[in-house]
Amino acid sequence: MNRDVTSFGPIRIHEGLGKGAGWTSRFALTLAVGLFAILAVSCSSSKASPGAAASVNASSKPAPSPPTVTITVHPAGFDPPAVTTTVEGNIIWSQGDGKAHIIASGVPGKPDGKFESGPLAKGSSFTLVLHTAGTYHYFDKNFPTLSGQIVVRPH
Numbered sequence: 182m183n184r185d186v187t188s189f190g191p192i193r194i195h196e197g198l199g200k201g202a203g204w205t206s207r208f209a210l211t212l213a214v215g216l217f218a219i220l221a222v223s224c225s226s227s228k229a230s231p232g233a234a235a236s237v238n239a240s241s242k243p244a245p246s247p248p249t250v251t252i253t254v255h256p257a258g259f260d261p262p263a264v265t266t267t268v269e270g271n272i273i274w275s276q277g278d279g280k281a282h283i284i285a286s287g288v289p290g291k292p293d294g295k296f297e298s299g300p301l302a303k304g305s306s307f308t309l310v311l312h313t314a315g316t317y318h319y320f321d322k323n324f325p326t327l328s329g330q331i332v333v334r335p336h
Contacts, residue, residue: 247310252329253277254284254301254321262329267336272309276301282321289325297322 249271250264256278266272274284281300284307287293295317298307311317314335321327 247271249273251275254282254327256280258327259329263332264329265332265334266311267334268312268314269310269336270333272311272331274298274301274307274309276303276305276307279303281323282327283323284319285322286317286319288318289320289328292320292322 247269248266250266251273252262252264252275253260254274254276259274264272276282281302282298283300284296284298285292286295286297296309296319301307311331311333314333317331317333319329319331
């Protein structure tokens with residue numbers, strides 16, 4: 182018996198496909214041709230629109246890290262006394278004085294309870310992340326004449 186080998190890309194059919202071929206052979210050949218046609222059409226129409234490619238690339242970029250501002254605590258005050266950052270930005274007070282300081286939100290005599298550092302010894306630091314845009318006033322509970330301001334802007 183003579184067997185023909187018919188190949189459609191990765192699909193090979195090893196059956197006699199001439200006169201007298203059974204319905205299974207014809208079905209297999211039809212199925213192979215149909216799958217090959219579907220594959221060819223789907224590959225040729227898979228071009229993404231420029232907008233779609235841009236959105237995929239944009240979502241695969243890592244988010245930028247939040248900004249960080251540093252305020253140094255000195256015997257004479259905060260340096261700088263006023264800072265601006267964005268929501269989720271890091272605000273770091275670095276204690277450079279030999280005396281303990283406590284950074285608290287609000288104004289001297291009227292703390293508002295939004296944040297407080299606890300005692301900061303020389304060489305220590307306090308990091309704060311604010312999640313709401315606005316203006317925040319702060320002062321030193323141990324030295325109430327030391328005060329400052331943080332402006333937090335939306336992203």
